[in-house]
Amino acid sequence: MLSSQRSALAATTLLLGRRALSTSAAASAYNNPAASKKSAPQGKHADREEDIDDGPMPNARPPPRPITKVSVEEENRRALFVKEFSRHRLREDLKWKTQMRQMQYQQNKAMQLLYKIHPMLYLAAAQNDLSTPPASRPLPTLTPPVEGYSAAAALAARKAAGDDDAAAPGADDAGAPAASP
Numbered sequence: 091m092l093s094s095q096r097s098a099l100a101a102t103t104l105l106l107g108r109r110a111l112s113t114s115a116a117a118s119a120y121n122n123p124a125a126s127k128k129s130a131p132q133g134k135h136a137d138r139e140e141d142i143d144d145g146p147m148p149n150a151r152p153p154p155r156p157i158t159k160v161s162v163e164e165e166n167r168r169a170l171f172v173k174e175f176s177r178h179r180l181r182e183d184l185k186w187k188t189q190m191r192q193m194q195y196q197q198n199k200a201m202q203l204l205y206k207i208h209p210m211l212y213l214a215a216a217q218n219d220l221s222t223p224p225a226s227r228p229l230p231t232l233t234p235p236v237e238g239y240s241a242a243a244a245l246a247a248r249k250a251a252g253d254d255d256a257a258a259p260g261a262d263d264a265g266a267p268a269a270s271p
Contacts, residue, residue: 201215201216
């Protein structure tokens, strides 16, 4: 019961933004719910209590984006895209699950064969690995080059820099502008 009174008091103080409660009023409201309605002002300027209007409170969320009109053809295209993507994800998921089942089956079969060879080998192989995993694992550091990427990147950089000759045909990939006739 007290926590609900405390949260109601906090909500009143923070959200309404009107007449902030003094600490003595807040303490009396917390200790005595009947006294929370209005307590006598205390302090140096007890006779000058005024309502404080902070103005409109800012919205917690930004205004929603306007709804855009989409043609029926575009809706159908989007629906087909979503369906195709869903089918793709289903195929990928089924492929992954099949691979996991096959690996598990092969591992179980290998463990059974190992037990037939020697039970102590089976027990040694069945031990859990309690060592900590490595802090970093090897990842690819180089990617294959993309055709035309460096030329397109150089052109975009020249355009961003404000070079007038950036769009001139015949500009080489090194960044030098084409020779003027």
